[in-house]
Amino acid sequence: MRHYEVTFIVDPVLSGDEVKSTAEQIQREITAAGATIVAVDEIGLRQLAYQINRRSSGVYYCIEFACLSSEWLIKFELGLKRNDRLLRFLTVKLDKYGIKYNDDKRNGLIGKKKREAAAAAAAPPPVQEVPAPQVVDLDAV
Amino acid sequence: MAASREDVKFLSNPKIGLRHKKYCRFKKFGIKHIDYKDSDFLLQFINEQGKLLPRRITGNSLKYQRRVSSAVKRARHLGMLPFVADLMK
DSSP states (O other): OEEEEEEEEEOTTSOHHHHHHHHHHHHHHHHHTTOEEEEEEEEEEEEEEEEETTEEEEEEEEEEEEESOOTHHHHHHHHHHHOTTEEEEEEEEEOHHHHHHHHHHHHTOSSHHHHHHHHHHHSOOOOOOOOOOOOOOGGGO | OOOOHHHHHHHSOTTTTOOOOOOOHHHHHTOOOOOTTOHHHHGGGBOTTSOBOOHHHHOOOHHHHHHHHHHHHHHHHTTSSOSSOSSOO
16 A cells, blocks of 8 residues: 655635635545545644745645555646646655554644643643641740 | 862862763654654754755754655745745744
């Protein structure tokens, strides 16, 4: 099984429904070609580092899928190129380290903050009872 | 009378002037895959103008410097990192 990852940017001027329907249409194309979708990551609206087609932001989607044969990919990419609603797309073949990295990322094993949160949740720091300081009234002595 | 280096050492931090051994962070920590979508991580390898930093500065091995380079170029294509910039960091 070959694993691929396609990241594409949808035009942000479209309404939320149209953006979602564009992403779903691409998902349907992938499953119709016989590939199994491993994960769909909607990164959402993001500022672009430079203007693309005079737009300064875009809705990012990342779809990871696995398939046995890959001849349909060329036609799939041609379809993406002709799609008016996409600004950019990039298809990448994932090697075994890439697959493992994506798996770990989905399970939350990557990232220092996530590991710290997991460690803190697992072993809460012991709460020590601090005895209240005795109030000594010096004037009464 | 000029102070020799041995004298200076005890007056200030004795570790001044020691060069830290540069290492490839990918080889050291066993990171095998560089995600092109992680622009915060890739910021470590570009300078304020958005240009890729040379290997002798970052300390990467050749294998991983090439992977970093292709990851940065992919991120640039996807609009996550700029091609040219000013005061990026």
